[in-house]
Amino acid sequence: MKEIENERQMIQEAALKTAQRAIQPRAAEIDASGEFPRDLMEAIEKQGFLSILLPEEYGGMNGDITAFCLLIEEIAKVCGSSSLLLLAQGVGTLPIWLGGNDSQKERYFTQISEKNSLISFTLNETEIGSETPSIKTTAQKEKKDYLLNGRKCFITHGSIAHLYAAFALTEPKKGNEGVSAFVVERETPGLLFGRKEEKLGMRGVVTTDVIFENCRIPEENRLGEEGDGWRIAMESLTMARPAMGAQAVGIAQGALDYSIHYANERIQFKRPISSFQAIQFIIADMATQVEAARALVYQAAAHVDGRLEGAEKLSTMAKLYASDVAMKVTTDAVQILGGYGYMRDYPVERMMRDAKVTQILEGSNQVQRLVVAHHLFKD
Ligand SMILES: Cc1cc2nc3c(=O)[nH]c(=O)nc-3n(C[C@H](O)[C@H](O)[C@H](O)COP(=O)(O)OP(=O)(O)OC[C@H]3O[C@@H](n4cnc5c(N)ncnc54)[C@H](O)[C@@H]3O)c2cc1C
Numbered sequence: 001m002k003e004i005e006n007e008r009q010m011i012q013e014a015a016l017k018t019a020q021r022a023i024q025p026r027a028a029e030i031d032a033s034g035e036f037p038r039d040l041m042e043a044i045e046k047q048g049f050l051s052i053l054l055p056e057e058y059g060g061m062n063g064d065i066t067a068f069c070l071l072i073e074e075i076a077k078v079c080g081s082s083s084l085l086l087l088a089q090g091v092g093t094l095p096i097w098l099g100g101n102d103s104q105k106e107r108y109f110t111q112i113s114e115k116n117s118l119i120s121f122t123l124n125e126t127e128i129g130s131e132t133p134s135i136k137t138t139a140q141k142e143k144k145d146y147l148l149n150g151r152k153c154f155i156t157h158g159s160i161a162h163l164y165a166a167f168a169l170t171e172p173k174k175g176n177e178g179v180s181a182f183v184v185e186r187e188t189p190g191l192l193f194g195r196k197e198e199k200l201g202m203r204g205v206v207t208t209d210v211i212f213e214n215c216r217i218p219e220e221n222r223l224g225e226e227g228d229g230w231r232i233a234m235e236s237l238t239m240a241r242p243a244m245g246a247q248a249v250g251i252a253q254g255a256l257d258y259s260i261h262y263a264n265e266r267i268q269f270k271r272p273i274s275s276f277q278a279i280q281f282i283i284a285d286m287a288t289q290v291e292a293a294r295a296l297v298y299q300a301a302a303h304v305d306g307r308l309e310g311a312e313k314l315s316t317m318a319k320l321y322a323s324d325v326a327m328k329v330t331t332d333a334v335q336i337l338g339g340y341g342y343m344r345d346y347p348v349e350r351m352m353r354d355a356k357v358t359q360i361l362e363g364s365n366q367v368q369r370l371v372v373a374h375h376l377f378k379d
Pocket residue numbers: 088120121122123124126128129130131153154155156157199202207357360361362363364365366367370
């Protein structure tokens with residue numbers, strides 16, 4: 001146990017250093033240009049963060065979900081785009097972690113750790129969004145191959161990934177039970193991309209559609225058995241949700257820290273605005289909400305790591321609560337800064353825009369509430 005805690009602490013310290021030295025100075029510019037931060041990749045790759053969840057035997061950092069959350073939270077405090085980059089990478093590796101056989105793990109995990117290959121979690125489609133059971137992409141068996149056809153929508157790293165953990169119907173009549181999971185490699189003919197989306201926030205990550213047009217992949221690229229895809233996708237999302245919550249906590253903490261700093265500096269009526277009780281109360285509420293969200297996130301992460309009962313419910317609550325807190329706290333931060341909060345010269349409006357997607361990604365918060373309610377009423 002001590003060893004695990006030491007490893008987590010080392011990951012958190014490395015994340016903090018990378019965030020402060022390399023990422024924070026670039027965060028505003030990444031947002032303004034909307035460009036993928038290729039120059040930061042070297043710092044991120046050097047620390048091995050793209051392989052955070054991969055086992056050591058494949059060159060990974062052997063991080064558990066708690067360590068993943070610590071990493072994501074530290075980076076999110078300074079730059080939402082950079083934390084989403086790492087979050088999407090971790091989520092992308094989970095289907096192989098959960099459904100891959102030894103030779104698939106050897107092949108893909110080693111590729112990720114040695115070449116720093118990006119991987120996308122490729123589930124969402126134009127028509128299905130929250131209604132994920134109605135997946136339309138098909139994978140038709142042809143002798144020892146599958147032919148993939150369909151269009152995946154809003155995929156993080158879409159056009160720049162090297163690998164795609166993709167979900168498609170092998171038996172359309174069976175619904176969820178007919179979904180299978182695959183790894184699609186970048187060079188595969190028939191793998192195409194939509195335009196780069198222009199987004200409100202998280203502007204430094206690349207989001208595009210991923211299109212399969214008679215995309216032929218060998219049987220060896222299927223993860224698990226035919227029909228295992230839905231379980232793999234849902235388990236991946238359950239495992240990743242605490243990290244989604246950690247991202248929200250990080251963004252909220254960044255906005256809170258800046259608000260405190262600003263409130264101490266800004267003079268109105270001949271005194272710092274931090275001396276006004278109205279401002280103190282807003283900040284006290286912000287801090288309380290961030291701490292409550294953090295506690296729920298790490299409680300959920302501990303349940304996932306310990307494979308404890310209730311992990312899915314807690315993970316969903318953590319993502320739901322932390323992302324609502326992030327939206328509230330970043331909006332309050334803009335209020336604390338007054339007109340300056342609304343200006344691009346200050347970081348809090350970026351944090352507010354970045355926070356918004358945490359309520360939508362990996363399942364909207366309405367859908368998260370449905371999942372929590374399902375757990376509460378199923379008995
Ligand atoms: C920046 C970004 C990056 C993304 N990256 C990825 C990625 O890497 N991989 C991936 O697979 N997907 C990705 N997504 C997709 C994301 O997971 C979906 O956008 C999300 O699940 C919501 O689906 P939708 O956009 O189709 O909304 P819709 O499903 O159309 O929902 C619209 C509204 O209706 C509400 N709603 C829908 N159904 C119900 C219901 N039953 N009850 C109550 N309310 C409901 C929703 O909460 C929402 O408010 C990304 C999205 C964004 C914005």
